[in-house]
Amino acid sequence: MNIHQISVFLENRTGQLAEITALLAKEHVDIRALSIAETADYGLARMIVDDSYKASSILLQHGDILSMTPVYAVQVPDRPGGLTELLQILAEVHVDVEYMYSLFTHDTDNAYMVMRVSDEAKFLGALGDRQIKVMTKDELGLK
Amino acid sequence: MGNYYQKEIETMPQEQLRALQDQRLVAQVKHVWDNVPYYRKKMEEKGVTPADIQGVADLYKLPFLSKDDLREAYPYGLLAVPKKDCVRIHSTSGTTGKRVVAFYTQHDIDLWDDCCARAIVAAGGTSEDVCHIAYGFGLFTGGAGLNGGSHKVGCLTLPMSSGNTDRQLQFMEDLGSTILCCTPSYAAYLAESIHERGLQDRIHLKAGIFGAEAWSEDMRHDIENKLGIKAYDIYGLTETSGPGVAFECAEQTGMHINEDHFIAEIIDPDTGEVLPEGSKGELVFTAITKQAFPLLRYRTRDICVLTRKPCSCGRTHVKMSKPMGRSDDMLIIRGINVFPSQIETVLLQQGYTANYQIIVDRVNNSDTFEVLVEMNPEMFSDSLAKITAAEKELVSALKAMLGIAAKVKLVTPKSITRSEGKAVRVIDKRKI
Known part of the structure; x- marks a missing residue:
């Protein structure tokens, strides 16, 4: 059920992110979701790409520091309050969101949130009970 | 027990070694007095003549030399033989002030190569080995010293010099390098590169001889684990010829100083007073066999400890600890x-x-x-x-x-x- 997220270490230096996205573009890797977390001196880019194996080999070869993390892409109705419903469910079962960001698709009715949570079993259980859809790699067109 | 390149000298009883030093020191002081006006003047200022130096016990009477003297006497002021008798120059990689230049006769180079050969043999080197030298070649002494030593041992020698990591790894793999000689930071870099490229199984190094930089025990373990080798320290400075002044044996508890060529003292860096064995202080060298550039009581600025405790390798020469820092680097x-x-x-x-x-x-x-x-x-x-x-x-x-x-x-x-x-x-x- 989970999908692979690639995290890349970013030094605080002009053009570092552009360098990374250019490398991926050159090899036709499509970035489907991206989020940046930063401190004053460095940051990290978390991303979902269409081919995580290919992307990680490219970046490793470039000398980047990476980590691969399993995360979940959750379907959320694309209307006001859609996200709140999901977050309230998680709060009820005491699951913390460590981080989340949105994922691009061409679906006009739903939005998709990439999530990393404190307790995966509880998280999946609660979502299953409410019939909230957790997307598979195939459904998102990821390799 | 160990392997030796020059067993008789390397395992010579200490009293005999001391007698050899006494005799060589007396001759060296006379050589310098006769041929180096710069140092003779220093001796005269201190009221010392060659007659006052009858052996190592009188060494303390001689004036010190420091890097400042080398700069002041640059370029030929400390040369002790006619220029026509010199065959080579090396120079320090210092970044401030004038560079220090050191001169060598062919005899000096032979003895220097012997010192480096002792280090290679102590690290397990034989004529069966492929010795991969990734120290810089040129004015820097690292490449030339280990290259000469490797030839003396009869290793197949790869004078790679530093840089061009792809070529280093290619040759290491294709030619089957067994001994790596370079700076510890470059060894760590090569080790990382080998792991990144997944070449661990195709590299057959067994030992490394790493010097010219300060490195810690933790760094040694890191390099040893990553490369699957035993990593040996080697010490030297351009002013005293280059690497090979001292080297580690398999015990890895300090570096044996080649005492048939160098007399080592530990002094208090502030007062210049000679300290007893086991004290921490500044290392001072007197070169007793060098012809062209025979520095007497040269202050290295390296802080370390000397010990004469018997070593399991059988060598009798005094051991110096890894320098704990340089008063320059501090x-x-x-x-x-x-x-x-x-x-x-x-x-x-x-x-x-x-x-x-x-x-x-x-x-x-x-x-x-x-x-x-x-x-x-x-x-x-x-x-x-x-x-x-x-x-x-x-x-x-x-x-x-x-x-x-x-x-x-x-x-x-x-x-x-x-x-x-x-x-x-x-x-x-x-x-x-």
Whole structure:
């Protein structure tokens, strides 16, 4: 059920992110979701790409520091309050969101949130009970 | 027991060795007195003549030489033979002031090569080995010294010089290098590159001889584990010929000083007083066999300890500890003495690599102290909280070790310049 997220270490230096996205573009890797977390001196880019194996080999070869993390892409109705419903469910079962960001698709009715949570079993259980859809790699067109 | 290149000399009883030193010192003092007016003048100022030096016990009477003397006497002021008898020059990689140049006769080079050959044999080298020399060649002594030693041992010698990592690894793999000689920082870099490319099974190194830079025990273990070798330290300085003044045996508890060529003393760096065996102080060398550039009582600025405890390898020559720092390298930051080697130790203990750079500056009359540290796969995570927690731990470990707070800056791997000769560890922007 989970999908692979690639995290890349970013030094605080002009053009570092552009360098990374250019490398991926050159090899036709499509970035489907991206989020940046930063401190004053460095940051990290978390991303979902269409081919995580290919992307990680490219970046490793470039000398980047990476980590691969399993995360979940959750379907959320694309209307006001859609996200709140999901977050309230998680709060009820005491699951913390460590981080989340949105994922691009061409679906006009739903939005998709990439999530990393404190307790995966509880998280999946609660979502299953409410019939909230957790997307598979195939459904998102990821390799 | 050990392997020796020159067994009789390397295992000579200490009294006999001392007698040899006495005899060579007396002859050397006369040679210098007769041929080096610069040093003769220093002796005269101290009221010493060659007649006052009857052996090692009288060594303390002689004046010291320091790097300042070498600069003052540059270029030919300390040369003790006619120029026509010299065959080579080497020079220090110093970045400030005039470079120091050292001269060699063919005989000097032969003896230097012997010293390096002893180091290679002590590391297990034989004529069966392929000796991969990735020290810089040129004015720097590293490449030339180990190259000469390797020839004497009869190893198949690869004079690679430093840099061009792809070619280094290619040759290492294709030609089956068994002994690697380079700076420890370059060895660490090559080890990382081998792992990144998954070449571990295709590289057949068994030993490494690493010197020309300060490196810690932690760094030794790191290199040994990554390359699957035994890593030996080697010591020397251009002023005393180059690497091979002292070298490690299999016991790895200090470096045997080649006492048939060099007399070592430990002095108090402030008073110049000779300290008893086992004391920590500045290392001073007197070259007793060199013809062209025979420095007497040369102050190395390296702080270390000497010991004459018997060694399991059977060598009788005195052992020096790894230099604990150089009075040159020592930084005084906000009034606190900081040795770069202390920072290296902390980094390795905390799981980072030993590749770092210290940047010291002065802003509004106060010193700033920043340490650039390379991020590595082990310390990286998708969680910013984990990275910053490890960073905070590093900051407090540095503070505990140094007694002064440093600002840590995490940078991308390999962004700190290295690999060519010596890594730049310190950038001091203070104009003091």
